[in-house]
Amino acid sequence: MLRFLLNRIGLLIPTFIGVSIIAFSFIRLLPGDPILLLAGERGMTDERYQAEVVKYGFDKPIWQQYLNYLGDLLQGDFGTSFVTKKPVLTEFLTLFPATLELSLVAIVLAVVLGVPAGIFAAVKRGSFFDQSIMSTALVGYSMPIFWWGLLLIIFFSGILQWTPVSGRISLLYFFPPVTGFMLVDSLLSGQKGAFASAVSHLILPAIVLATIPLAVIARQTRSAMLEVLGEDYVRTARAKGLPPRRVVGLHALRNALIPVITVIGLSVGTLLAGAILTETIFSWPGIGKWMVDSIFRRDYEVIQGGLMLIAGIVMIVNLIVDLLYGLINPRIRHQ
Amino acid sequence: MALLSIRNLSVTFETATGPLKAVDGMDLAVDPGDIVAIVGESGSGKSVAMLAVMGLLPDTATVTADEMSFAGRDLATLSVQARRQVIGKDIAMIFQEPVASLNPCFTVGFQIGEALKTHLGLGRADRQRRSIELLQEVGIPEPEKRLSAFPHQLSGGMSQRVMIAMAISCQPQLLIADEPSTALDVTIQAQILDLLVKLQRDTGMALVLITHDMGVVAETAQRVVVQYAGQQVERQPVGGLFDHPHHPYTAALLDALPDRASGDRLPAIPGVVPGQSDRPDGCLFNPRCKFADETCRTVAPPRQSAELGEALCHYPLNHREAAA
Numbered sequence: 001m002l003r004f005l006l007n008r009i010g011l012l013i014p015t016f017i018g019v020s021i022i023a024f025s026f027i028r029l030l031p032g033d034p035i036l037l038l039a040g041e042r043g044m045t046d047e048r049y050q051a052e053v054v055k056y057g058f059d060k061p062i063w064q065q066y067l068n069y070l071g072d073l074l075q076g077d078f079g080t081s082f083v084t085k086k087p088v089l090t091e092f093l094t095l096f097p098a099t100l101e102l103s104l105v106a107i108v109l110a111v112v113l114g115v116p117a118g119i120f121a122a123v124k125r126g127s128f129f130d131q132s133i134m135s136t137a138l139v140g141y142s143m144p145i146f147w148w149g150l151l152l153i154i155f156f157s158g159i160l161q162w163t164p165v166s167g168r169i170s171l172l173y174f175f176p177p178v179t180g181f182m183l184v185d186s187l188l189s190g191q192k193g194a195f196a197s198a199v200s201h202l203i204l205p206a207i208v209l210a211t212i213p214l215a216v217i218a219r220q221t222r223s224a225m226l227e228v229l230g231e232d233y234v235r236t237a238r239a240k241g242l243p244p245r246r247v248v249g250l251h252a253l254r255n256a257l258i259p260v261i262t263v264i265g266l267s268v269g270t271l272l273a274g275a276i277l278t279e280t281i282f283s284w285p286g287i288g289k290w291m292v293d294s295i296f297r298r299d300y301e302v303i304q305g306g307l308m309l310i311a312g313i314v315m316i317v318n319l320i321v322d323l324l325y326g327l328i329n330p331r332i333r334h335q
Numbered sequence: 336m337a338l339l340s341i342r343n344l345s346v347t348f349e350t351a352t353g354p355l356k357a358v359d360g361m362d363l364a365v366d367p368g369d370i371v372a373i374v375g376e377s378g379s380g381k382s383v384a385m386l387a388v389m390g391l392l393p394d395t396a397t398v399t400a401d402e403m404s405f406a407g408r409d410l411a412t413l414s415v416q417a418r419r420q421v422i423g424k425d426i427a428m429i430f431q432e433p434v435a436s437l438n439p440c441f442t443v444g445f446q447i448g449e450a451l452k453t454h455l456g457l458g459r460a461d462r463q464r465r466s467i468e469l470l471q472e473v474g475i476p477e478p479e480k481r482l483s484a485f486p487h488q489l490s491g492g493m494s495q496r497v498m499i500a501m502a503i504s505c506q507p508q509l510l511i512a513d514e515p516s517t518a519l520d521v522t523i524q525a526q527i528l529d530l531l532v533k534l535q536r537d538t539g540m541a542l543v544l545i546t547h548d549m550g551v552v553a554e555t556a557q558r559v560v561v562q563y564a565g566q567q568v569e570r571q572p573v574g575g576l577f578d579h580p581h582h583p584y585t586a587a588l589l590d591a592l593p594d595r596a597s598g599d600r601l602p603a604i605p606g607v608v609p610g611q612s613d614r615p616d617g618c619l620f621n622p623r624c625k626f627a628d629e630t631c632r633t634v635a636p637p638r639q640s641a642e643l644g645e646a647l648c649h650y651p652l653n654h655r656e657a658a659a
Contacts (some may be wrong), residue, residue, distance in 0.1 A: 232435040238391055240450045240501070241423030254440040330485040331439060 004333070008322050012315055020073060023307035024066050027300050034298040038082055056082075056300075073308060079301030081294075088305035092287060096309075097180025098168060099279070099286030103271040105183075105202060106209035111264060114214045118221025118260075122229060123248060133218065140215035149208040149281040156204060163200045166283035170197040205282040209275060213267035220263045224256035231255070258329050265321030269314045337364040338541050339388070339426075339509055342402040346380070346387050349395045355611040357383040357396075359565035363543075365509065370535060370542045372556035372573070374549065374588070378608045380565040381545045382431075385511045389428055390418055406508065424454040427502035431514040433495035437486035443470075444482030447501050454505045469500040474530060492523035496530070503534060509541045510534075516551065528555055549592050553577060561585045564608050564619045571644040579653040581644035583624045586652055618649065626650055 035052045036043075044052070053059050057068060072079065078088040117137075121130040157165045164170065168182045175189035183202065186194035228234065229252050237251040238244075276288035283289070287306060294302035326333045346358040358380040365371050373381045387398045388410065403410045405426060410418065430436045438446060447469060448462040457465060463482070470478035473496040486494060495515060502510055512531060516524035532555050535542045544555060552559055552573065559576045561569040561584065569582040580586040587604045589595060596602055606623040609615060618636045621627040628650075636649045643651045 232430060232432055233438040235391055236430065236436045236498070236501075237438065237449075239389055239423055239428045240453065241419040241421070242449065242453060243419065251438050251441075255438070329440065331487045 004326055005323065008319055012319065015315060016312075017070075019311040020070055020308060021066070023304045023311070024069055026307070027295075027298070027303045028062075030295075030298070032298045034082060034300055037298050069304060078305030078309060081302045082299050083294075083297055083302075088302050089309070091290065091302070092306060092309050094180075095285060095287045095290050097177070098182070098284060099272070099275050099288060101181045101183065102202065102205055102209060102278070102284060102286060103268070103275060105206040106271055107213060107264070107267060109206055109210040110213035110217050110267065113210075114217030115221050115260065117218045119225055119248065119253065119256075121218070121222045122225030125226065130222075134222065137215040137218045140211045141219075143211060145208060145212070145277045146281055148211060149204070149278060152204050152208060153281070163204050166201075168198065168201050168285065169194065170201075173197060205278050205284055208281070209271060209278045213264075213270060216263055216267060217260065221256065221260050224259045225252060228252045228256045254328070258325065261321060261324055261328060265318055265324075268317045272310055272314060336407065338367045338369075338406055339363065339365040339543075340402055340404050341384075341388070341400060344384060344387060344398070344400040344403060346383050346392065347397045347399075349397070350611070352611065357565055358387065361562075361565075361567055362570075363560065365541045365543060367508065367541055368535075368539050370532070370544065370555060370557045371560060372544045372546060372552040372558070373560045373562055374546060374552055375562035376547055376608050378564070378610070379562040381562050382513050384562075385428065385513060385543065385545060389422055389426065389511070390415075391428075420454070423450050424505040425507050426509045426511065427505070427507040428511040428513065429495070429498045429502050429515050432518050433498050433515075434486065434489075434491055434518075436498055437489075437494055439486050441485075442482065443484050443486070443489070443497050447482075447497070447504055450501060450504045465504070466500075469504055470497070472503070472534070473497070473500045474526075475500070491519050492527065495519060495523075495527050499527075499530065499534070503538070503540075506538065507540055509543065511543045511545070513545045514547070515544075517546070517548070524551075531555070549588055550594075561588070564614070566619060566647060567645075568620065568647045569644045576644065579644075581639065581646040581651040581653055582620075582648050583626050583650075583652060584620050585644075585646075587623075587625075618647075626652075 035049060035056070035058070038052070039049075057065055060068075069079075076089075078092070080087050081091060084091065117133050121133045124130050153165055156163045169186065173186065173189070173191055173194045175185060175191065175194070178185050178188055182198040183195065186198040225248075229248070231252075233255075234247060234252050237247045242251075272288070275284075275286060276292060278284065279286045279288035280292055287310065291303065291306050291310075294306065341361060341363040344358055344361040344363075345356065348355045348357055361380070361384050363371070363373075363384075373384075375381050383392070383396075386392050387396070388403065388405075390410070392398065398411075400411060405421060408421070410421070413421070437443075444463070444466050447466045448457075451457045451462045451465055466482055467478045470481055475481050475493065475496050481489075481493075481497075486497075489497065499515075510531075515531065516527045519527060528551060531542060531544070534540070542555075544551070546552060556573050559569075559571055559573050560567055561576075561582065563584050569576070569580065569585045571581070576585065577589065580589055584604075587602070590602045591604065593601060604623055609619060609622070615622050615632070617633045618624070618627065618631045621631040624631065630649050634649070636647050639646045639648065639651050643654060
């Protein structure tokens with residue numbers, strides 16, 4: 001198990017370097033001069049411009065800029081925003097809980113609905129239930145997120161007026177962040193109606209963000225279950241006289257979950273990427289919106305540092321998924 | 336009274352190309368303590384018939400029988416719940432592929448303990464103790480250690496021993512072994528068969544052995560049922576069957592045994608078992624039978640008397656020996 005773990009961690013090093021190269025070069029490929037954008041409409045003198053270029057190290061050769069950046073990264077320095085002059089890491093840590101809360105609720109929604117839907121579809125294969133679930137999943141998978149989000153806003157916020165259009169909580173409530181999770185903090189604050197307000201703000205973006213992972217998880221669970229239900233050991237379980245609940249829910253599901261866990265892990269990456277669109281539509285103050293804003297401002301350091309942090313989190317999640325995989329699949333654990 | 340009594344069992348599968356009759360009018364009576372072998376080629380309906388008894392066939396199968404009873408209880412009319420209390424407890428089954436038949440995600444101890452918990456309601460400590468006993472009984476060394484092993488850590492022979500331990504855990508009255516040694520190495524095959532016979536002798540349970548290996552039949556069974564294309568073509572005690580086979584198919588199977596063959600080349604039965612689309616008229620074996628004539632090709636054969644091995648044949652062999 002320890003060797004398995006070290007092996008997986010070792011694989012992270014080349015991934016880390018690859019991501020850092022992409023994060024570094026990607027933003028530099030975009031047209032637009034960050035210092036000119038910083039100056040705004042008033043512009044700046046040539047001397048001032050040159051001073052800024054030297055200050056940010058843009059006068060050095062590109063490879064040296066990269067090595068400086070990599071060196072800073074290794075010391076835990078993710079840079080400082082050109083615009084706000086705050087460390088990228090600090091900004092990230094302030095905004096990340098919002099994204100994490102949204103993503104967690106979305107992935108829980110996707111797993112809690114997707115796995116049972118997939119199981120039932122597989123057990124009742126070919127039934128009306130199976131066909132309706134699978135066609136709904138296909139629609140969900142094919143839906144453009146921004147369109148789906150706007151549709152929900154028009155219906156639930158516009159016509160029915162059930163939910164607010166944007167933000168994390170109504171402006172009527174104010175309390176200091178404790179955990180950064182609005183659902184938890186609103187409960188801790190003890191203010192009446194705060195939790196309900198947080199939920200009503202969260203529900204639509206969570207549904208939008210959960211849609212694609214939900215569809216993927218439901219389809220993957222169904223196909224994995226179908227494969228597993230035909231296996232000999234499922235017949236053995238039935239031959240023991242076990243009730244169908246146990247045969248399907250334990251003997252079959254445990255094996256079917258192996259590929260499903262992989263898909264859930266990959267979905268976490270998709271969620272963080274999908275959060276960019278969702279957060280923009282719902283003005284959700286998370287890292288997705290922060291990244292988009294930074295790209296418009298050509299805030300190199302934020303984009304580089306932010307991408308690295310997001311990639312780091314995706315890598316950690318994948319590592320956890322790999323470990324879970326070993327836990328659930330004894331054949332991997334003993335390799 | 337017979338422990339397991341089956342009369343006129345038929346199983347039909349709904350397939351895309353029409354109904355497929357996998358078992359066609361099977362009769363079987365197994366007394367307590369009996370060892371019955373069902374012999375036949377692949378596709379002759381041996382396993383399907385026993386899966387029908389266990390109630391393990393998929394929904395696409397239609398099972399009909401004049402009688403299908405176990406220990407006086409009618410399996411066909413039993414509710415699904417009531418049947419589950421019989422399956423795995425009083426009737427147990429082991430399968431051809433032991434490695435694939437064990438769940439890769441659970442330990443040996445968990446899988447053995449499951450039946451003990453479901454049917455006997457044993458607590459954790461009792462299950463552990465009984466599982467160790469069972470592993471000892473089936474000849475697994477260091478049973479305490481093996482309880483926490485996963486199936487992929489076991490060899491094929493070990494896996495089949497674990498399957499047997501699972502099957503006998505609730506002391507069944509009937510054990511159905513579906514080609515228990517086919518997937519194993521030759522040396523292991525004999526060990527597994529010896530183990531089954533020994534357990535049968537020690538516990539007095541009845542054993543139905545499904546096989547295509549006449550050698551296995553000779554070593555283990557008391558009575559033999561020969562199955563061809565879903566039909567039983569001959570039923571005899573093992574001694575009589577080997578000395579005086581009455582159905583030409585049985586005779587041809589015996590001739591193909593290396594020990595009994597004479598000459599340079601091993602005799603083979605030409606052709607294959609007819610499938611869904613090429614079922615012949617008359618006797619199903621007629622295209623491959625060297626004795627077949629016009630009657631065999633047009634008229635379905637009658638069931639002969641017990642002296643003639645209840646052969647399903649117009650012209651049973653060895654009728655002089657049978658009369659003597």
